[in-house]
Amino acid sequence: MKIRYLDGVRLKQAIIAGTNVVNKMQDHLNKINVFPVADGDTGLNMASTMNYISEDLASCSHRSIGTVSLRMARSALMGAQGNSGVILAQFFNGFAESLNGKLQISTKAFADAVRRARISAYKAMSDPREGTILTVIKDWSRQVEELCHKHSDFADILQKSLITAHKSLADTPKKLKVLAKAGVVDAGAQGFVHLLEGITHFIDKGKIVLSEKISDIENMMSPTIEHQQLEYQYCTECVFTSQEADREKLESLLKSLGNSLIVANTNELFRVHIHTNEPETVFSILEQYGKIEKRKVDDMSQQHAHFHPQKEIGIVTDSACDLPESFLKENDVHIIPTRLAFGPETFRDKIDITTAEFYAKLVKSEYHPTSSQPALGAYKEVYEHVIRKYKQTLSIHLPSVASGTFQSAVTSAETFGENRIICIDGKTVSIALGLVIMEAVEAIKEGCKLEEVIKRTETAIRNVYLYVPLPTLEYLLKGGRVSKQKYAIAKVLNLKPIVTFDRGGHVKPSGKAFGYKSALKKALNLATKKAKTFRKVKFMVAHTDAVELAEWLVVQLKQRFDVDDIPIVEAAPVLGVHAGPGAAAVAFLGYN
DSSP: OOOOOEEHHHHHHHHHHHHHHHHHHHHHHHHTOOSSOOOSOHHHHHHHHHHHHHHHHHTOOOOOHHHHHHHHHHHHHHHOOHHHHHHHHHHHHHHHHTTTTOSEEOHHHHHHHHHHHHHHHHHHBSSOOTTSHHHHHHHHHHHHHHHHTTOOOHHHHHHHHHHHHHHHHHTHHHHOHHHHHHTOOOHHHHHHHHHHHHHHHHHHHSSOOOOHHHHHHHHHOOOOOOOOOOSOOEEEEEEEEOSSOOHHHHHHHHGGGEEEEEEEEETTEEEEEEEESOHHHHHHHHHTTSEEEEEEEEEHHHHHHTSSSOEEEEEEEETTBOOOHHHHHHTTOEEEOOEEEETTEEEEBTTTBOHHHHHHHHHHOSSOOEEEOOOHHHHHHHHHHHTTTEEEEEEEESOTTTOSHHHHHHHHHHTTOTTTEEEEEOOOOHHHHHHHHHHHHHHHHTTOOHHHHHHHHHHHHHTEEEEEEOSOSHHHHHTTSSOHHHHHHHHHHTEEEEEEEOTTSOEEEEEEEESHHHHHHHHHHHHHHHHTTSSEEEEEEEEESOHHHHHHHHHHHHHHSOOSOOOEEEOOHHHHHHHOTTEEEEEEEEEO
């Protein structure tokens, strides 16, 4: 049966079909990813981008192709990941530009839409390179234009243009030396061809059928990848809204900060991607022109270093865990971000909002923040990344009695197969959980088998202690944790409680004092008394915008114990939301 028109329903179904093919092939795309950086994430980025689009379109019931394409373009910008994802987002935006108000389109209108999509994709790149996804987009779209002026059947046009896309893909190593040297085609270009295959087979047959060319290419590809000295360390991305900025202005402002700069937009919504050594400078510049909605920073040096050999055991935790940034990077500890909400505004901890920004907002906002477990998609994204590097993974989280984070981790981990990801209830938070993670990492470094790493981790959970003196009950009152009566009494008496966690992960009082200085000293004494029951101890100190108090604690601990290094970290919002600013806390791990 000839297909002579394309409407919103067919477009939606075709995109979902293409997404399914990209999902099936993402591991292979990761494997052949060598350009612009061999960080093994192109498949994950393209799949994440297309899944975001497809999940959004699944709830769209419009039949108008104009409406569906605009929604597709916006969701692409919101969900885009990596170079390839942002290029796809701008491709879809260009595609949607010519379809506004249209219910359905003929092949000639489709030709115009893909032409605009091609131009838009090229414009998004500050330095477009041939031999990449852009080349395949260009060759495929030009063939579509030529065919659409001769034929009226979408199935026929897509089948014939797909042949051109395959040829263009096979030629990518001729255009990029790095591909020829590695013996692979471009991963982003391959992903685009997989997307086209799913779309084409759906339009032709109403279902997904993988062509033989896919398996042929997969079997042929065995990449040879050498270690690269990266000029820029961080893959930096953000979504922001602006009425003042335009693409050219943003490119001129950001181009000197790195490479692989892509600026995609639809009306006032922008997505920026850049490889840089100064992610915070990028964000600061963008904040001058609009409001940042989402941000993400990935360390490409870590991804590249771990791309080849698959190591034995990886570590995942959530952002309720506090550890020095240097430790997280050096030991490749993966973080799943919890969610923070200030009224209608929602942020992913340490991605959309920094810890310092959280405490500044905590004081100024009319809304008291709430924290909640990460979205299931956040677990999937991190787990998909870590299982490419490690044969098995320990995922250690904040107490199950206090949050659904642990159970969500278990649910997501089960989808990756038995014993691939082992979830452990950490039964504590902040620096105490950080000390547990440190012990797990140390066991891995010592070459321990998985069973021994788990045993040492569980022993650490039983032997870690956290003491948090609260400078005020104001934030507990705002969060509904204490009554107005108890708050009033504590305020009149200047009474400051000290809280800790029991072995089951429940918060419990461990003491109180009149005035915060007295409470801090009492917490120090409680920690000292308990720590001296162990043969050896390891300490860590946290603060909520109160570094001087944290430094005082470190001095006192070093006077009482024979310890050299006591890390100081800014406490995660999961602690700060209850303690408020101006607090300091001490934790230790005891060894018998």
